[in-house]
Amino acid sequence: MVTVNLIPEKVQAAQFRRRHFKRWTACLIVTTGVATVPAVGHWMQHLRIDELRAQSDKLQTDLAAARAELKTATAVANDAYLRIERAKALRSKRSWSAMLAFIGTCLPKDCWLTSLATDPEVPSTAPLARKAPPPPAIPGTPLPEKPAVVILDTPRKLRMMGEATDATQPLSFVTRLKESQVFREVILERSINTSPHGSRAVGLTRENVEEKSNFRFELICEW
Numbered sequence: 461m462v463t464v465n466l467i468p469e470k471v472q473a474a475q476f477r478r479r480h481f482k483r484w485t486a487c488l489i490v491t492t493g494v495a496t497v498p499a500v501g502h503w504m505q506h507l508r509i510d511e512l513r514a515q516s517d518k519l520q521t522d523l524a525a526a527r528a529e530l531k532t533a534t535a536v537a538n539d540a541y542l543r544i545e546r547a548k549a550l551r552s553k554r555s556w557s558a559m560l561a562f563i564g565t566c567l568p569k570d571c572w573l574t575s576l577a578t579d580p581e582v583p584s585t586a587p588l589a590r591k592a593p594p595p596p597a598i599p600g601t602p603l604p605e606k607p608a609v610v611i612l613d614t615p616r617k618l619r620m621m622g623e624a625t626d627a628t629q630p631l632s633f634v635t636r637l638k639e640s641q642v643f644r645e646v647i648l649e650r651s652i653n654t655s656p657h658g659s660r661a662v663g664l665t666r667e668n669v670e671e672k673s674n675f676r677f678e679l680i681c682e683w
Contacts, residue, residue: 559618560576562640562642563576563620563637566633566636566637566640567622567633568624568629568632568633568636569629570624570625570626570629571622571623571624571625571629571630571632571633572622572623572624573620573621573622574621574622574623575619575620575621575622576618576619576620576621577618577619578615578617578618578619579615579616579617579618579619579680580615581615616682616683617680617681617682617683618643618680618681618682618683619678619679619680620678620679620680620681621676621677621678622676622677623654623674623675623676623677624674624675624677625674625675626675627651627653627675629675630648630651630675630677630679631648631651633677633679634646634648634679637679637681642683643681643682643683644682644683645681645682646679646680646681646682647679647680647682648677648678648679649678649679649680650677650678651675651676651677651678652675652676652677653674653675654674654675654676
């Protein structure tokens with residue numbers, strides 16, 4: 461079968477060029493679209509990164525300000541804590557007026573004190589301090605400074621010197637102090653006969669003195 465194309469050659473060439481142009485245009489559009497999608501995605505990622513970086517800078521600034529405030533608040537809290545602990549230590553000190561009244565009730569008749577002092581007489585000037593348990597740490601924040609607990613260095617002994625008219629009175633005084641259980645330990649260090657007829661020291665097992673004498677004694681009470 462013979463096919464005859466009556467379309468002129470110029471028209472056929474124009475139609476071929478149009479079809480070829482359409483194909484190339486479609487390929488170009490597809491290629492441009494494929495190339496544009498990653499570029500747009502990359503640009504959007506950069507925008508997101510810039511936004512996250514700005515947020516991170518703002519958070520770092522806020523964190524630095526919060527740390528500065530925390531440091532200031534910690535210093536104020538530590539100062540208040542030390543003041544409170546010092547006040548507690550002062551309130552827990554012994555009432556010396558009540559202590560002197562108690563000692564007076566334990567003194568036997570014809571027995572008096574000539575000296576009463578703490579041992580040592582003057583505590584050390586530097587107060588002792590120990591570290592308090594650290595508070596639980598907050599994740600992402602620096603550990604605050606540990607507050608120190610103030611411990612006042614107070615005397616632990618009371619030294620008393622006195623005189624009595626009988627050798628048994630210092631022992632009676634020591635017995636009353638021990639029975640009160642106010643002190644942890646009561647020690648009679650010495651008891652000396654100061655009368656003209658007995659100038660030598662009297663031992664703790666030789667208190668039976670018949671004559672009226674003066675006995676000088678010294679004892680230590682420890683709590």
